[in-house]
Each structure stands twice: as C-alpha cells, then as structure tokens.
Amino acid sequence: MAGLTDLTITAALDGLVKGAFTSRELTEAHLAAMAEARGLNAFVVETPDKARAMADASDARRKQGKVGALEGIPLGIKDLFCTEGVQTTAGSHILEGFTPTYESTVTANLWRAGAVMLGKLNMDEFAMGSSNTTSYFGNVVNPWRRKNGSNVDLVPGGSSGGSAAAVAARLCLGATGTDTGGSIRQPASFTGIVGIKPTYGRCSRWGIVAFASSLDQAGPMARTVEDTAIMLGAMAGHDPKDSTSVNVPVPDYRAVLTGDIKGLRVGIPKEYRVDGMPAEIEKLWHDGMAWLKAAGATPVEISLPHTKYALAAYYIIAPAEASSNLARYDGVRYGLRVPGNSLDEMYELTRAAGFGKEVKRRVLIGTYVLSAGYYDAYYLKAQRVRSLILRDFTQAFDKVDVILTPATPSAAFGIGEKADDPIAMYLNDVFTVPVNLAGLPGISVPAGLSADGLPLGLQLIGRAFDEATLLKVGQVVEKAAGFTAKPEGI
Amino acid sequence: MSSVVKVDLPRRKDEVTDGNCRDKVLANAPEPAHGFFTVPKVVE
Numbered sequence: 001m002a003g004l005t006d007l008t009i010t011a012a013l014d015g016l017v018k019g020a021f022t023s024r025e026l027t028e029a030h031l032a033a034m035a036e037a038r039g040l041n042a043f044v045v046e047t048p049d050k051a052r053a054m055a056d057a058s059d060a061r062r063k064q065g066k067v068g069a070l071e072g073i074p075l076g077i078k079d080l081f082c083t084e085g086v087q088t089t090a091g092s093h094i095l096e097g098f099t100p101t102y103e104s105t106v107t108a109n110l111w112r113a114g115a116v117m118l119g120k121l122n123m124d125e126f127a128m129g130s131s132n133t134t135s136y137f138g139n140v141v142n143p144w145r146r147k148n149g150s151n152v153d154l155v156p157g158g159s160s161g162g163s164a165a166a167v168a169a170r171l172c173l174g175a176t177g178t179d180t181g182g183s184i185r186q187p188a189s190f191t192g193i194v195g196i197k198p199t200y201g202r203c204s205r206w207g208i209v210a211f212a213s214s215l216d217q218a219g220p221m222a223r224t225v226e227d228t229a230i231m232l233g234a235m236a237g238h239d240p241k242d243s244t245s246v247n248v249p250v251p252d253y254r255a256v257l258t259g260d261i262k263g264l265r266v267g268i269p270k271e272y273r274v275d276g277m278p279a280e281i282e283k284l285w286h287d288g289m290a291w292l293k294a295a296g297a298t299p300v301e302i303s304l305p306h307t308k309y310a311l312a313a314y315y316i317i318a319p320a321e322a323s324s325n326l327a328r329y330d331g332v333r334y335g336l337r338v339p340g341n342s343l344d345e346m347y348e349l350t351r352a353a354g355f356g357k358e359v360k361r362r363v364l365i366g367t368y369v370l371s372a373g374y375y376d377a378y379y380l381k382a383q384r385v386r387s388l389i390l391r392d393f394t395q396a397f398d399k400v401d402v403i404l405t406p407a408t409p410s411a412a413f414g415i416g417e418k419a420d421d422p423i424a425m426y427l428n429d430v431f432t433v434p435v436n437l438a439g440l441p442g443i444s445v446p447a448g449l450s451a452d453g454l455p456l457g458l459q460l461i462g463r464a465f466d467e468a469t470l471l472k473v474g475q476v477v478e479k480a481a482g483f484t485a486k487p488e489g490i
Numbered sequence: 491m492s493s494v495v496k497v498d499l500p501r502r503k504d505e506v507t508d509g510n511c512r513d514k515v516l517a518n519a520p521e522p523a524h525g526f527f528t529v530p531k532v533v534e
C-alpha cells in the first residue's frame with residue numbers, strides 16, 4: 001500500500017478513524033519504505049518489532065474507543081531523544097551502544113498520544129552541524145536532487161538531517177527534531193517540509209541529550225503546517241522534571257488554523273537583507289510579503305540592529321555551554337571507555353576516540369572562552385549581546401505581530417561543499433540563530449523552488465509562547481505558495 | 491542574562507523524588523563491579 005506513506009498526518013488520522021486502514025498497515029507501509037531507502041542513511045536504528053507492537057496496541061486501543069491526538073501515527077525520533085531500551089547516540093561514537101533506562105518527556109508524551117516509533121534518526125554529532133555530515137554514523141543524503149548542473153548528493157541540512165530526509169522521502173509521517181541554532185528550520189527548508197522551533201520552555205528538555213542548554217528546544221517536523229500543529233500539541237507541556245519548562249497552557253493549535261490574518265502586522269527586518277543574498281532568496285521573501293498582504297496583513301519594515309552580532313555571540317555561548325555539558329562523557333558511567341594506565345589517561349583516550357572533529361572544535365572554543373583570563377572578554381560580552389538581541393525583538397514586537405524572513409541564505413548544497421571552511425558552514429544559520437538567542441518560536445515553511453529545482457523556505461518568528469500565530473500565518477504562506485513539488489521518485 | 495523567557499525558576503520542596511534504581515544507573519556502565527562504577531586505580 002504505497003499510497004499510505006504519502007498521506008499527511010491529518011489525512012492518516014482521518015483514514016484511521018474511518019477504518020480505511022489500520023495503524024499496523026500504515027506502519028508496515030513505512031517500514032517497507034524505510035527498507036527501500038536505506039541509501040539515504042536517515043535512520044541510525046530501525047525498530048520494526050517495536051513499531052509493529054506499538055501499532056497493534058494502537059489498533060487495539062482504537063477498538064476500545066481510546067483515541068489519542070496521534071493515535072496510530074508512525075513517527076521517526078531524532079537520535080538525541082532518550083528512548084527506553086533503544087540505543088540513543090546523539091550521532092556520536094562516545095554514546096554508541098548507550099541504551100537509556102528511561103524515556104524522554106517529549107517522546108513519552110508522543111507515545112501517550114498514541115504515536116508509533118519507527119526508529120531513531122541520524123543527526124549531526126551532538127547536534128553540531130548544518131549539513132548532517134558530522135555524524136559518526138555517516139552522512140545523510142537529501143532525497144532532493146538538482147535539476148540542472150551536477151547531480152551530486154546534497155546535504156539534508158542539520159542537525160536534524162535524518163528527520164528532514166525521512167519526512168521528505170516519505171519514510172515517516174512526521175519526526176521530532178531539536179533546534180539550538182536552526183537545526184529544525186534549516187533542514188526543513190532544505191528538504192521542502194515544515195519545521196517549528198517552539199519557544200524556549202514550551203517543550204520539556206528532560207531526556208534530550210544536552211548541547212547548549214539555554215538554546216536547545218525540541219519541535220516537530222512534518223509535511224504540512226497542520227501536521228506540525230497536531231504534533232506540537234502532543235509534544236508540548238509543562239514538565240516538573242525540567243525546571244526551564246514553562247507552566248503555561250498549551251492551546252489547541254489545530255483550532256487556531258483559521259486562515260484569518262486580516263490586520264496582522266508583519267515585520268520585515270531590514271538587517272536580514274544580507275550582502276550577497278541570492279536573487280532567488282530575495283524574490284521568495286518578496287513573494288512571501290505579497291502573499292501575506294493579499295491575505296489582509298500589513299507589512300511593516302522593522303529594524304533588529306544587533307542582528308550582525310548574533311552569529312558571533314552564538315558561537316561563543318553555544319560552545320561554552322557544550323563544553324560544560326559534554327564534560328560528562330568521560331568513560332566512567334556510560335558510553336565508550338578506552339582503557340588507560342591512569343584515570344587521566346583513560347579520560348583523554350576516551351574523549352579523543354569518542355568525539356569527532358567538529359565536536360572537539362566546539363569543546364575547545366567553549367573551554368577557551370570560559371577560561372579565567374577570557375571569561376569577561378568573550379563569554380560575558382556575548383551574554384550582553386544576547387540581551388541586546390532579545391531587546392531588539394521585544395521592541396519590534398511592540399510594532400508587529402510576527403516577523404517574516406528567509407529561512408536559509410541558500411538552497412541545499414552538495415555533500416562535501418563548505419566542509420573545509422567552518423565559518424561558511426556556520427553562515428547557514430544566519431537567519432535562524434538570533435531566534436534561539438532570544439528564545440522565541442520560529443517556523444520554516446516551504447515556499448518555492450530554486451533555479452535548480454530545490455526547495456526554499458520562509459521563516460516566521462513570533463512572540464514568546466505565541467506559536468499559535470506562527471502556525472496560523474505559516475498556513476497562509478503554505479496555501480499561497482502552493483508548494484506541491486516532491487523529491488524525485490516520490 | 492539569566493533567562494530568555496520571563497519566568498522565575500520554580501522551587502519545590504527539598505525532598506527525595508527519585509532513587510532505589512542502582513541497577514538502572516549502572517546498566518550502561520563500561521565496567522561495573524559489585525554495584526559500583528569502576529575506574530583505573532588512583533591511589534598507590
């Protein structure tokens with residue numbers, strides 16, 4: 001039943017309600033698709049037995065009339081979420097074989113809503129990367145290919161590259177991602193799907209392998225805005241086990257998708273017109289403004305004057321937090337251990353063998369900026385810049401209700417391109433990083449195709465805890481764009 | 491800056507909420523022995 005993998009979550013829920021198919025049939029169709037698409041390397045671990053058991057349990061619950069918000073829907077889970085009894089590696093050798101004895105809050109919420117787990121999705125090592133080429137378990141391949149020019153394998157973006165590739169290639173109906181500097185929105189844009197990074201504190205971080213704790217946030221990735229709305233409703237919520245998870249009510253995100261954005265003020269930040277921005281990105285952005293205007297919204301030019309400092313501040317704060325968080329991987333309590341003659345030697349050998357090049361680079365940067373002589377000059381200064389970036393947004397939201405920007409400065413690039421220049425790689429996140437620094441929600445919606453036939457996304461940024469407006473406006477963009485293109489062969 | 495969202499860190503009662511799960515804690519240890527983590531000898 002090949003048609004089953006091309007459904008949206010919304011349509012699949014309808015089909016399950018009507019009895020057109022069972023969760024077991026839906027799950028089998030996805031397991032078969034996963035087996036055929038192993039060349040993409042989207043999954044680190046496939047869990048077919050668990051998937052079948054969960055699907056059968058869901059079908060049994062449905063017979064008893066117990067139906068959750070995601071009842072019977074097969075999902076992929078980024079390998080950053082701890083899953084009880086299923087290996088969780090964060091894409092790193094140092095956690096290879098680590099099998100949590102507990103379940104992350106977000107995944108537990110999804111299972112409680114009736115979802116089915118297909119497996120664990122590949123990602124950049126410890127979520128550090130924008131191309132999914134830093135995973136110990138190999139590169140993920142974007143299911144999209146260029147229509148013109150070279151036919152090289154393209155990156156799916158990162159760090160949630162496995163999630164993006166799997167959703168775009170119809171290997172799962174939706175997937176979880178995490179976003180520290182753009183890791184949901186950039187891969188969503190590169191693969192023509194929808195991804196939302198909720199407000200910091202909206203989803204619990206408990207049981208998610210930590211990268212930069214003040215920036216990390218989990219969110220859904222799926223093929224439509226409505227699908228992400230359904231998933232977010234199930235994932236979000238207060239969790240006493242994460243002291244930064246905020247105790248505010250979770251709205252019915254599906255109910256807010258009214259399409260009515262009349263009178264809404266849409267901010268267009270002039271600082272996002274970066275030098276050398278490709279004409280097709282500029283055009284896409286203008287298209288987005290025109291669509292929202294046609295729907296009754298008012299574009300307003302705004303200024304976010306500290307934008308130019310965001311990447312620099314981010315690449316101090318995120319590595320600083322990462323160097324602290326990753327200190328726990330020392331070969332003592334879990335994960336890889338490389339024997340040494342002394343305790344110190346064991347630590348050194350374990351960390352040298354367990355971490356990849358990009359992770360080591362960031363741990364070194366982080367350790368440096370936190371060291372006694374440099375703390376004030378780098379870390380403290382970056383924190384001050386962060387406050388200014390947040391203030392920029394706060395002042396902008398006095399004048400506007402939502403902000404529209406491109407999601408990425410380019411379409412997906414080839415695997416290996418930008419590999420020898422970390423700065424070029426970091427620039428991928430120029431439009432997404434400020435949102436994490438300010439803790440705000442952001443959504444990436446597929447809006448058009450590049451000259452090479454690759455998907456391009458638009459980003460909407462909202463007020464803290466106003467995911468509802470983002471989703472509503474996101475769906476207006478989605479409908480106006482009429483994005484129906486699919487990767488080759490799908 | 492202590493937090494990007496305007497909330498105070500919650501407080502809870504200072505009481506034990508977890509525990510009695512030694513085997514779970516040790517389940518992923520590289521070389522557990524007698525209910526403990528082990529490391530190379532540090533005292534001669």
